[in-house]
Amino acid sequence: MIKDYLLDIKNTLPEHVTLVAVSKTKPDEDVMEAYAAGQRIFGENKVQEMVGKWERLPKDIKWHMIGHLQRNKVKYMAEFVDLVHGVDSFRLLTEINKRAEQNNRIIDCLLQIHIAEEDTKFGLDKEELEAILKSDEYHQLKNINVVGLMGMATFTDDKTQVRREFKQLKSIFDASKIYNPQMSVLSMGMSGDYQMAIEEGSTMVRIGSSIFGKRNY
Numbered sequence: 001m002i003k004d005y006l007l008d009i010k011n012t013l014p015e016h017v018t019l020v021a022v023s024k025t026k027p028d029e030d031v032m033e034a035y036a037a038g039q040r041i042f043g044e045n046k047v048q049e050m051v052g053k054w055e056r057l058p059k060d061i062k063w064h065m066i067g068h069l070q071r072n073k074v075k076y077m078a079e080f081v082d083l084v085h086g087v088d089s090f091r092l093l094t095e096i097n098k099r100a101e102q103n104n105r106i107i108d109c110l111l112q113i114h115i116a117e118e119d120t121k122f123g124l125d126k127e128e129l130e131a132i133l134k135s136d137e138y139h140q141l142k143n144i145n146v147v148g149l150m151g152m153a154t155f156t157d158d159k160t161q162v163r164r165e166f167k168q169l170k171s172i173f174d175a176s177k178i179y180n181p182q183m184s185v186l187s188m189g190m191s192g193d194y195q196m197a198i199e200e201g202s203t204m205v206r207i208g209s210s211i212f213g214k215r216n217y
Helices: 002-012 028-036 047-056 071-077 090-102 126-134 159-176 194-199
Strands: 018-022 041-044 062-065 083-087 107-112 144-150 185-187 204-207
Touching: 002 018, 002 028, 028 047, 041 047, 047 062, 047 071, 071 090, 083 090, 083 144, 090 107, 090 144, 126 159, 144 159, 159 185, 159 194, 185 204, 194 204
Parallel strands: 018 041, 018 204, 041 062, 062 083, 083 107, 107 144, 144 185
Antiparallel strands: none
């Protein structure tokens, strides 16, 4: 079942788009079913759950932290996390850098941009992003690598609004390359809107329920 859903989605994705299978709240067996079908990148939104899965499951899995991340939790995942999606402050970036250095690693990060009209979504605005990328302090962080941007559209049935927010993020992404030319990842789009996100320039989509079914809370 999971295998079929996974392969159906993979067949719709262009070659340049990376699929993050969002396995949060899902048991190891579900992850392993997707793994057996060839999936290697999984996204979790709770550090504790991700650490447990990392300890138990195959070591060639790449774990992405996709949820809101508290600074005091970074140390638990610094040893293995492959990509941190939701970096929404310079203080968090500094903490990731510190913990990466302790583990003799360079950790890839995405800076989260606030594009939704909802107040509940975290993220930087355009000015804050620019200030970080231009700052000397940012350039002194040697154990993080900002590879791109991430954002979440408003949770609404208004497709015009969602598309507008995706376009906004893409234009911020393009403009940011002046300061950080090596940025290549634009993570936007989930189960309900990933095809539209790809049309608007997304290179990484986070898909959970369309692969694993409804979440178990």
